[in-house]
Amino acid sequence: MLVVARWTVLEARRRRLLLAGVVLSAAFVALFAVGFTLLYHTQERSLLSAQAQGIGPAGSLDVREELLAMSTILVVLGLYGVQFLAALLGLFLGVASVSPEIDSGALHAVLARPLSRLDYLLGRFLALAGLLSAYVLVMSGALLLTARVVAGYQPGDVTRVVGLMILEVLILLAVSLLGSTVLPTLANGVVMLALFGLAWLGGIIGFIGSIPPGNELMANLGTAVGLLLPADAVWRGASFHALPPSFLVASSLANGQDVGLPFASAAPIAPAMLAWALAYPAACLAMAVAAFRRRDL
Amino acid sequence: MSRRASADPSPRPVSGLRPPPAGSSSAEHEGAIAGTGGSVPAIATSGLRKAFGPRVALHDLTLTVQPGEVFGFLGPNGAGKTTAMKILLGLVRPSGGEARIFGRSPAEPAARRRVGYLPEHFRFQEWATGAELLDFHGRLSGLGAGERAERIPELLERVGLAGRGDERVRRYSKGMTQRLGIALALLHRPDLVLLDEPTSALDPVGRREVRELVRELAAGGVTVFLNSHLLTEVEAVCHRVAIVNQGRVVASGPLDDLAGAVAQLRVLLDRVDRELLALLGRHGQVVRAEGTAVTLAVDTLDVAPDLARQLISAGYRLYGLVPVQQSLEDIFVDLVGEVREG
Numbered sequence: 001m002l003v004v005a006r007w008t009v010l011e012a013r014r015r016r017l018l019l020a021g022v023v024l025s026a027a028f029v030a031l032f033a034v035g036f037t038l039l040y041h042t043q044e045r046s047l048l049s050a051q052a053q054g055i056g057p058a059g060s061l062d063v064r065e066e067l068l069a070m071s072t073i074l075v076v077l078g079l080y081g082v083q084f085l086a087a088l089l090g091l092f093l094g095v096a097s098v099s100p101e102i103d104s105g106a107l108h109a110v111l112a113r114p115l116s117r118l119d120y121l122l123g124r125f126l127a128l129a130g131l132l133s134a135y136v137l138v139m140s141g142a143l144l145l146t147a148r149v150v151a152g153y154q155p156g157d158v159t160r161v162v163g164l165m166i167l168e169v170l171i172l173l174a175v176s177l178l179g180s181t182v183l184p185t186l187a188n189g190v191v192m193l194a195l196f197g198l199a200w201l202g203g204i205i206g207f208i209g210s211i212p213p214g215n216e217l218m219a220n221l222g223t224a225v226g227l228l229l230p231a232d233a234v235w236r237g238a239s240f241h242a243l244p245p246s247f248l249v250a251s252s253l254a255n256g257q258d259v260g261l262p263f264a265s266a267a268p269i270a271p272a273m274l275a276w277a278l279a280y281p282a283a284c285l286a287m288a289v290a291a292f293r294r295r296d297l
Numbered sequence: 298m299s300r301r302a303s304a305d306p307s308p309r310p311v312s313g314l315r316p317p318p319a320g321s322s323s324a325e326h327e328g329a330i331a332g333t334g335g336s337v338p339a340i341a342t343s344g345l346r347k348a349f350g351p352r353v354a355l356h357d358l359t360l361t362v363q364p365g366e367v368f369g370f371l372g373p374n375g376a377g378k379t380t381a382m383k384i385l386l387g388l389v390r391p392s393g394g395e396a397r398i399f400g401r402s403p404a405e406p407a408a409r410r411r412v413g414y415l416p417e418h419f420r421f422q423e424w425a426t427g428a429e430l431l432d433f434h435g436r437l438s439g440l441g442a443g444e445r446a447e448r449i450p451e452l453l454e455r456v457g458l459a460g461r462g463d464e465r466v467r468r469y470s471k472g473m474t475q476r477l478g479i480a481l482a483l484l485h486r487p488d489l490v491l492l493d494e495p496t497s498a499l500d501p502v503g504r505r506e507v508r509e510l511v512r513e514l515a516a517g518g519v520t521v522f523l524n525s526h527l528l529t530e531v532e533a534v535c536h537r538v539a540i541v542n543q544g545r546v547v548a549s550g551p552l553d554d555l556a557g558a559v560a561q562l563r564v565l566l567d568r569v570d571r572e573l574l575a576l577l578g579r580h581g582q583v584v585r586a587e588g589t590a591v592t593l594a595v596d597t598l599d600v601a602p603d604l605a606r607q608l609i610s611a612g613y614r615l616y617g618l619v620p621v622q623q624s625l626e627d628i629f630v631d632l633v634g635e636v637r638e639g
Contacts, residue, residue: 003436014424105420109481112386112414113437114406296349296389 004115004123005130012131021089021135028085029142032078036071037150043070071151072247075143076264079242082139083165083235086132090169091192093128094176098292099185108297117292125177125285132169137162144242157241164238164269167277168231172196174281175229178288181295195229203232207262223273230277237269337400339364339489339520340385344394347380347544354380356544357394362537364488367511367521369535369552371528371625373633377544378524379417382491385522386414398489410438413487417494417524419478421466427453427477428462431484438485452480457506471498479507489520496530508533528625538625540632547632555628562593562601565617566608576611580604592621 012018047063098121101107111120140162147153155161175195179188206222209215226233243266269277340362347355355377362368372378383389384396387403401408421430428449435445453462456476466474475498482490492511496504504527511521511534525531531538532552539549548555562581566573566589573591577583580603581595595601598620608615 007433105418106422108388108416111388114410115437116406
């Protein structure tokens with residue numbers, strides 16, 4: 001299993017996946033840092049000067065709260081970008097994990113060795129899961145660190161943000177790896193992208209359903225799609241922990257307008273959904289092993 | 298299709314091939330899998346069957362290969378050779394019957410520890426270098442670091458890829474890739490090597506090298522199971538062969554027996570007429586008549602002197618009466634052709 005995992009990492013290096021990942025991620029983080037810093041300071045200056053001239057927002061928000069709200073939106077959007085990139089990466093890596101090797105015939109020689117199909121799949125999964133987790137960790141870490149240094153931003157729970165984002169990517173990796181053992185590469189890619197899009201749409205529908213006065217049917221529909229592929233639900237759970245506690249108290253959320261951001265959530269993930277999301281990758285892997293064991297190569 | 302005299306409509310019975318002598322190790326006709334007591338066969342299959350949906354790739358394959366044998370598995374493309382080999386490696390699950398390598402099911406990973414395999418299409422991860430691939434497969438086969446360091450350069454040298462190990466497989470020519478595949482198959486000093494069309498991408502020199510390699514392996518006690526439709530290759534190295542067509546074994550046995558099983562006489566005359574064919578028919582079966590030459594399948598060459606006398610006394614001018622040793626190719630074409638026509 002470890003031999004296969006090691007080989008998979010070598011493959012990622014050789015195919016310049018690692019290099020491309022590092023370069024593009026660095027570009028993403030750099031762009032975020034520059035954008036965040038510029039916006040933050042511009043906004044800060046304009047708010048301060050407006051306040052000095054007495055023409056500031058008439059409402060209850062003071063400058064600090066205004067800046068916090070803006071930082072929060074930027075951080076959530078940034079993390080949304082990270083999870084989106086990581087999710088696509090997870091899907092692509094999963095889709096490319098098994099079926100292309102079957103199609104090319106490269107797997108014949110490998111599986112004729114004293115290597116069980118279970119070990120092969122677990123080795124593939126472990127290596128890709130490790131790469132993706134490191135990716136999410138570094139990217140979201142760099143993003144949150146930037147926000148902290150520039151704006152003193154404090155998310156609710158960093159560990160849960162990163163942990164749930166990693167879980168989301170592992171869900172997508174596991175389901176696309178399952179697809180890769182039963183479907184041809186292209187078909188699997190299409191199915192996985194459609195599923196991913198569906199989960200995203202389900203999240204939006206659920207969000208709209210939760211807007212007061214609330215629409216039970218839409219909320220249930222969102223949950224149902226979340227059960228089919230809990231990726232978006234897990235992201236929403238992660239986004240909740242990215243919000244600073246003071247934001248949750250201070251913003252409009254506290255005023256009974258339970259709206260929040262459309263791509264994020266103002267409520268933590270339901271415990272039952274979290275349990276489902278944790279079981280989901282394991283179940284996908286188990287099904288992948290069962291299907292792959294029966295498959296003729 | 299081959300020209301065949303209508304005088305001989307019945308296909309040659311396969312059982313007409315000499316049965317394996319009693320006490321011989323060839324056990325194709327035994328129903329059960331040997332493997333308990335005595336020497337365990339390197340390969341034993343019994344009633345092996347594989348269907349892909351409605352298409353049956355393999356019917357009832359029963360054969361035994363003893364350790365140290367070089368066994369040729371012959372057949373036209375699509376005859377089920379590769380399917381049989383994949384079942385022996387656990388890559389394909391049989392629909393029925395049983396396969397054993399060294400007495401164990403190929404589905405057990407540990408059973409494959411002593412087996413080397415060259416796949417038909419010899420495609421490997423193209424992003425890797427030849428040496429990396431050998432290293433990966435060495436690890437999978439449980440070779441230690443020291444063994445790999447010693448074995449990999451040795452094998453690259455042996456298959457003619459010395460100095461090319463650090464190039465990516467993508468840059469290899471087809472012939473080089475096949476050589477690398479042979480190195481991979483032999484890497485862990487297996488006791489049984491399954492080669493699926495091992496010379497399909499090689500030039501004549503490369504083919505000769507592979508033949509020598511197979512002979513060396515056999516001399517070292519390694520069992521070789523060779524899939525091929527290249528008959529000269531098989532004739533040159535194999536001890537025993539099985540000919541498969543449309544998923545069935547149509548003939549099998551030691552090579553000499555197969556080739557010597559049916560004697561033929563080629564008769565050259567001044568003319569061929571109905572009386573002649575009748576006369577010849579009393580001595581054997583007319584296989585074909587081309588111009589003034591008739592090929593006659595006979596049970597024994599001992600009929601030749603009598604036949605010559607009768608032909609001359611019947612007024613024919615006899616230009617030649619030549620025994621023809623059938624090549625493997627003749628047997629192959631006859632057997633495969635018969636099934637196709639049938």
